[in-house]
Amino acid sequence: MIDIFKRNLKIKTISTFFAFFMWIYVMAEVDPIILKDYDQIPIKINNVDILQENDMVLYPEPELNAKVILRGRRSLLKEIRKNDLEINTNLKSPKIGVNKLELDLDVPSNITYTIMPSNISLNVEESIYTKKEIAIKTTNTSNKDLKVDQINYSPKSTFVEGPKSLVENVDKLICKVDLKNKSKNFNSKAQIIPVDKNGKTVEGVNIKDQYTYVDIGFTKSKKIPLILNLKGEIGEGYKLLGYELNSKTVNITGKIEQIDAIKDIYTQEIDISDLTENKNINLNINIPQDIESDIKSVNVSFKVAKLVSKNLTISSKRIEYKDNIHNLDISKNNLPEDINVKVTYLEGNGRDVSEKDVQIFVNMQDEQVEPSKFRIKYNVLKEVESVHIDPEYVVIGE
Structure with a gap:
């Protein structure tokens, strides 16, 4: 064998x-060893819930991706897609401040890898939870006659949560309410915005309540006429030449419905029956309840003149008969030889009025009171207040 x-x-x-x-x-020519790199591979932090359990938070949020270079046979690497890769790290015992974590990649044993960078640094901050008051800020008040009178809103405060450095940077919470084109009371839902001392929005914190509900009430201002409330008639022998208020209008402010209903406002009542001379008087203004005004009283200046009468005697022969269209015999009339004319004028005026300043006449074309009965008329060459003629009528033909 x-x-x-x-x-x-x-x-x-x-x-x-x-x-x-x-x-x-x-093996070298058909299935060689190659390198293959992948960018932006996500990093998964295991055990991250431990941060919340210990009132901690990552801030600033880290860039959780890295570059991966794989080395292995072509036949093995061609089966690996970018979506199949996930870098892992473990947050075991976090501490406030910088935590340095090693990165790992789960790949088959016959494939080697390089992660760039090979570790990441995570900054851990204390997570705090604090209560802040909410302030309402109105914008675009376009109607100059309207003024915000009252603002009711709920909630008036809420909690801010996040990294300590960010939460401590929040100076206050504001809600912006746009008043553009608003002409009556209204309600609105306004977003709550965290801002710093410079009024800039603080990003990265959580607000427990996202909105507050706001009721806006307006007062309205309007300028209206001020009217003198006169009572009685000026006494006999005097004439009210006129009066002047030192303010002809009053600016009032109140609830929109009330202001819209008011068209004018009167002064307190004043009796002029005993007025015999020029006089300045201060009068209160009758302001309706719950209405504000820019003035509470007004000064009125009365101008009064005394009336003076003068009796004149004019011969009846001076009467001019005009337009005798019926050819009546004017010599046959019922007039006495003299006609009494009482002229009334303002004291200081008309003292030199005489008989020659008064022209009396009869217009025989006028409509007659009775057949052949005509009213005696006059012209006065000087300024007078009134003229009384006795007798008032002439009868032709009797």
Whole structure:
């Protein structure tokens, strides 16, 4: 049996070496060892829940991917896709500050790998939870006549959670409410925004309540006429020439519905029946309940003049008969020889009014009170308040 193996030993040895080298050749040429690299392979941190259990958080959030280079036979590597790769690391005993973790990759044993970088540094911060008040900030107040009177909102505070360095940077929580085109009371849902002392939004913190519900109430301002509330008539022998208020309008402010219903406002009542001279009087303004005004009182200046009467006697012969279209005999009239004319004027005016300043006439085209009965009319060349003629009528033909 042993002789069989010893036969042609040289040839068999050569054949064995030849077969071995042929296998080496085939493996090198047909299925060579190659390198293959993959970018942006995700890193999975195992046991990350331990952070929450210990009131910790990763901040800033790390770049959880790395580059992987695989080395192995082509036949093996061609079966591996990028999605099949996942780098692992383990957060065993985290501490506040920088934690350095080694990276690992699960691949078949006949494949080697290189991870770049081979480890990552994770910064761990204390996670804190604190309560902050909410402030409402209104923007775009376009209607100058409207003013925010009251703001009711709920909730008025909420909790902020996150890395200590970020939470401590939150100065306050604000909600912006846009008032553009608003003309009446309204309610709105407003997002809660964490901001720092410079008013910039702080990113990376969690707000327990995302929104607050806001009710906005307005007051409205309007300028309206101020009216003098007069009572009685000025006494006989006097004339009210006029009056002037030192403010003809008043600016009022109140609830929109009330303001819209008010068209004017009166002063307190003043009786002018005893007014006999120029006078300045301060009067309160009757402001409706729950309404504010820019002024509470007003000064009124009255201008009063005394009336003076003067009796004149004018001959009836001076009466001019105009447009005698019926050809009546004007010589036949019932007038006395003299006609009494009482002229009333303002004191200081008209003192020099005389008979020659008064023209009396009859317009015979006017509609008659009775047949042949005409009203006696007048013209006065100077300024007077009134003229009374006695008799008032003339009858032609009697």
